[in-house]
Amino acid sequence: MNQPKNKSQEKVGEIMELISLKTFKAVVDEAGIKGASDKLNTVQSNISSRIQRLEQELGVRLFQLKGRKLELTANGKLLYPYACQILQLEKQAKDAIRIHEGQYELVIGTPETFAAIHLPRALKGLRREHSHIQPRIYTATSGQLISAVKNNTVDCAFVGGHIINDDFVSIPAVVEKMVKITASDGHYDPVLFVRGEGCGYRQAALAWQREMGNTEQQLMEMSSVDGVLGCVAAGLGYTIMGWDMVRNNRYEDSLAVEALTDHHANLQISLIYKNDCLLETGIQALASFFAP
């Protein structure tokens, strides 16, 4: 932010507003005004002026231009943890009231793949047995989902693998049988198809490939599961995924699967949430639909 020209009367001491804090946090988290304006769906100029307002209210600069990026000042760094805490309390206050009212929204983070295969059944059950919970789905990659939980962007999320963090509670949801998928005619190129950065299957596939010593193989990245399976069905390569991805897939008949072995055989998918989350009972209700 550039210093406000030279308005002699800097009105310091006015009350900070939450919209300013939310904007501030978004700018920090999304590393810039552009990202923040997308996240908060508004235009850049608004973000810019909200930050300027906040800077005026506090009487200090929070960012400084470094090239064409913004950089937190010392005061900005000081404010950030307070902003997070205040916004979290705001959310908790609302949650507390919603819970008391009986009706509340539960924001569920999930990778697209999980949303397509495993989630629908659980959501149906949730609606039937816990109609006071209004689920809202937020899709992102496993990697992004972990920060989304930390961030309180979502109340809980389904992610692959194990989370080693004391701030989270992790409930096992499903175990996916991991398989190597090839064209059903047995002819395929030695190319490993994977999904983009952040996908749980990608990590599993790369780990498997590494242990097999096939690191020199060509890697092919695609953003959708269907895209990957289509290419594999066409004999352009092979992939590693959960078996469930293949069943009922449009290419199912053209694909052959082979179960992985040992520690690659299964991918544990867990439902995680922060352990100070007020919506815990709702989350456990959701988890109950995955109980064995």
Added chain:
Amino acid sequence: MNQPKNKSQEKVGEIMELISLKTFKAVVDEAGIKGASDKLNTVQSNISSRIQRLEQELGVRLFQLKGRKLELTANGKLLYPYACQILQLEKQAKDAIRIHEGQYELVIGTPETFAAIHLPRALKGLRREHSHIQPRIYTATSGQLISAVKNNTVDCAFVGGHIINDDFVSIPAVVEKMVKITASDGHYDPVLFVRGEGCGYRQAALAWQREMGNTEQQLMEMSSVDGVLGCVAAGLGYTIMGWDMVRNNRYEDSLAVEALTDHHANLQISLIYKNDCLLETGIQALASFFAP
């Protein structure tokens, strides 16, 4: 608040604003819209509409009319502690930045009596040796000051007696010699003059009177120390106060003092503050001017 007519689209979910929370807290603390509007210096209609806005944002009622007073609903009671915590964090965030900037405001609560006698010297020293601290004085009775500290209305306060509360830090400031004050000619009516509710001297005086077994004596309440001393000088009664109150007082020559004994002899006045206060070093600087 009366239910908003029947605006079909209740816009629930908008961000809570701090001004709303501050207003909400003020209405609760001051037990009504009137008090809150005085405290936040604005008109009643604004308070009323801010509360209605907040109620809309949350989608619930926070108050209900009980006669011509407002009463917190269950949801209001739920919100209150969050509001307090959020507002306190806001204050702390600002403090953190101010401290980092070097300059900061220290709001000092004091009874009028203390402000007149003991405080000026310390403020002078503070200004000389810690010019980065900008002291602001808030006067109220000892009783009110304790809640003001709890409330974060003030950063610290001078109060009589001992505070038994783990949330406070208490630094001894001065010890006042308590004396019984009468007209210098020895003739006075058996009437005890005291200051209004909440005054530290009043409590001391009443405690002494009780132990002397003079509870049947007439009690006369006056709002100012000078008023009390004037009446006592005129022989209308006697009073119990700190000796310092008499020294250099306009009526000094017409008054006789007699030291109290035992546990009545001294009144400890301490500087208290919340132990999570960021301005601790400033407060200790203030206290240092009272060190023995």
Added chain:
DNA sequence: TTCAATAGTTCTCAAAAAGAGAATCTTTTG
């Protein structure tokens, strides 16, 4: 019972603030 005082709400209008979009400036990148 009536009347004044008190507390809260509603309504209206003017002033202030916030948002959208276009234009501008600056740095980075190809």
Added chain:
DNA sequence: CAAAAGATTCTCTTTTTGAGAACTATTGAA
């Protein structure tokens, strides 16, 4: 050096806020 990316500034419109007056309901006193 041109194009792209990111941030800021400016303008205009819409929305929100606030002050004040009028209104309603309760309380308390004469």
